[in-house]
Amino acid sequence: MAPTRREFLKIAGFSAVGLVLPFLPSLSSAQAGIPLSPAAPGRLQALKAKRWAMTVEPRKCRPGCTDCITACHLEHNVPVIGNPKDDVHWIGLERVEHIFPAEAHPRLPESITKLPVPVLCNHCENPPCVRVCPTQATFKRADGIVMMDYHRCIGCRFCMAACPYGSRSMNYRDPRPFIRKINQAFPTRTKGVVEKCNFCEERLARGIFPACVIACKDKALAFCDLEDPRSEVRLILDKGLSLRRRPELGTGPQVYYIL
Amino acid sequence: MKLYNRGMIIAGIVVFLIVATFPFWYGRGKAVSPPDLKLDTPAIQQLKEKLCVETAPYMRANHMKLLAAWRDGAVREGNRSYRTADGRVFQVSLTGTCLECHSNKKQFCDRCHDYAGAKPACWSCHIIPEEVR
Ligand code: SF4
Ligand code: SF4
Numbered sequence: 001m002a003p004t005r006r007e008f009l010k011i012a013g014f015s016a017v018g019l020v021l022p023f024l025p026s027l028s029s030a031q032a033g034i035p036l037s038p039a040a041p042g043r044l045q046a047l048k049a050k051r052w053a054m055t056v057e058p059r060k061c062r063p064g065c066t067d068c069i070t071a072c073h074l075e076h077n078v079p080v081i082g083n084p085k086d087d088v089h090w091i092g093l094e095r096v097e098h099i100f101p102a103e104a105h106p107r108l109p110e111s112i113t114k115l116p117v118p119v120l121c122n123h124c125e126n127p128p129c130v131r132v133c134p135t136q137a138t139f140k141r142a143d144g145i146v147m148m149d150y151h152r153c154i155g156c157r158f159c160m161a162a163c164p165y166g167s168r169s170m171n172y173r174d175p176r177p178f179i180r181k182i183n184q185a186f187p188t189r190t191k192g193v194v195e196k197c198n199f200c201e202e203r204l205a206r207g208i209f210p211a212c213v214i215a216c217k218d219k220a221l222a223f224c225d226l227e228d229p230r231s232e233v234r235l236i237l238d239k240g241l242s243l244r245r246r247p248e249l250g251t252g253p254q255v256y257y258i259l
Numbered sequence: 260m261k262l263y264n265r266g267m268i269i270a271g272i273v274v275f276l277i278v279a280t281f282p283f284w285y286g287r288g289k290a291v292s293p294p295d296l297k298l299d300t301p302a303i304q305q306l307k308e309k310l311c312v313e314t315a316p317y318m319r320a321n322h323m324k325l326l327a328a329w330r331d332g333a334v335r336e337g338n339r340s341y342r343t344a345d346g347r348v349f350q351v352s353l354t355g356t357c358l359e360c361h362s363n364k365k366q367f368c369d370r371c372h373d374y375a376g377a378k379p380a381c382w383s384c385h386i387i388p389e390e391v392r
Contacts, residue, residue, distance in 0.1 A: 012272075019279060046339075139335070149334045150384060182391045184354060190383040205339050 047204040049225035051144045053254040054199075054213075055236045058117040060220040066093070068118055071215030072197070077188045079171075079178030088169040090197040091120040091212055096259070099165075099245050112259065118212070118221065121146060121167040121197040122245060125252025129159035129168065144226075144254060145199045155192040164249050168196045199223075226254065294374040297366035302359055311360075312341065312349050323379075326353065353385045362389060 072078070072091045079088050093116035097104040104113075123146045129138050130146060137152035138159050160168045174191045182188065186202060189195050200210035208214070213221045224231035236242075237256060244253040262268065303309065311318045313325070332338035333351045341349045350356050361367045364387055372379060
């Protein structure tokens with residue numbers, strides 16, 4: 001029996017699909033693992049810690065200084081986009097009332113309310129950004145650094161919604177044209193990925209302290225192993241009351257503020 | 260079966276077949292010469308023994324897997340040095356180690372990738388020194 005027109009169209013359709021199929025890339029390419037030899041000791045002694053942490057003493061900052069921001073953003077090829085909507089930052093300055101809303105009240109002295117306070121990723125003990133990331137592009141290392149694997153980031157921005165501190169920025173546009181001077185030792189990011197402070201893990205691996213800490217001439221930033229009782233961070237914390245941003249949220253921030 | 264517009268349909272199928280198979284009969288009998296890869300960069304000329312991190316045949320077949328292992332090892336495990344089978348140690352870095360020798364990315368990486376139709380996304384973030392200098 002001759003096929004109906006409907007059947008003829010079906011056959012034609014399947015034949016067309018059949019023609020195209022052989023050209024599609026194979027979906028099941030086997031992945032052969034490469035045996036990686038055990039890591040050789042680095043040529044430069046890396047800085048290691050059980051738990052990296054930072055103290056910030058904003059009252060030591062000289063007025064109008066932005067050296068930490070400049071150093072960090074040059075080091076990490078952070079674009080200067082110049083419009084608040086697309087702004088990308090790893091470290092910035094904020095007012096006390098914004099970062100310590102529970103501690104702020106109308107009778108605080110001007111020396112506190114007008115004080116610009118350096119803010120960066122807190123490398124939380126219990127980071128919500130890590131918990132929500134669907135690709136594990138954001139992860140926490142054993143030494144406490146909350147790292148990003150930009151190769152894996154799909155730009156869903158769940159982490160930006162999860163971070164209560166606004167520590168993360170999305171690359172809404174290609175950042176390359178907005179980088180004043182490219183540092184060849186560090187990659188840039190691409191459009192559609194989120195980025196944030198990495199506690200200078202690439203410098204620690206080379207045995208160098210973070211760029212912001214080195215750049216600060218007033219020693220307002222200290223960076224050390226929190227588990228070492230004789231570390232600089234611990235000595236500073238031992239002196240008196242220190243604050244962490246919004247501790248009631250349970251994130252366990254590891255950047256401590258001395259005000 | 261009654262096929263309306265028989266002429267148009269048959270003609271359409273014939274045209275489709277010609278277009279779909281065009282690359283095959285157009286390229287028949289023509290051999291595209293393999294890419295001419297340049298290895299004469301200053302850094303390579305200075306090497307006493309002209310050897311990549313692994314042997315050339317291994318690199319030719321597996322450099323993408325090696326780089327993926329380097330990437331995951333460096334970012335996720337913090338392994339920043341690589342010891343080769345014969346004991347040499349290299350820094351794990353695409354821009355710093357690979358492009359140090361292969362500073363002529365256009366005549367090396369790109370020629371073969373273009374030939375093979377591979378479009379690696381490395382360079383949207385990793386820096387090509389010859390381009391930003
Ligand atoms: S400050 Fe924000 S981005 Fe940094 S670890 Fe905590 S939740 Fe994640
Ligand atoms: S934007 Fe990237 S890092 Fe953030 S949650 Fe999504 S995949 Fe993870």
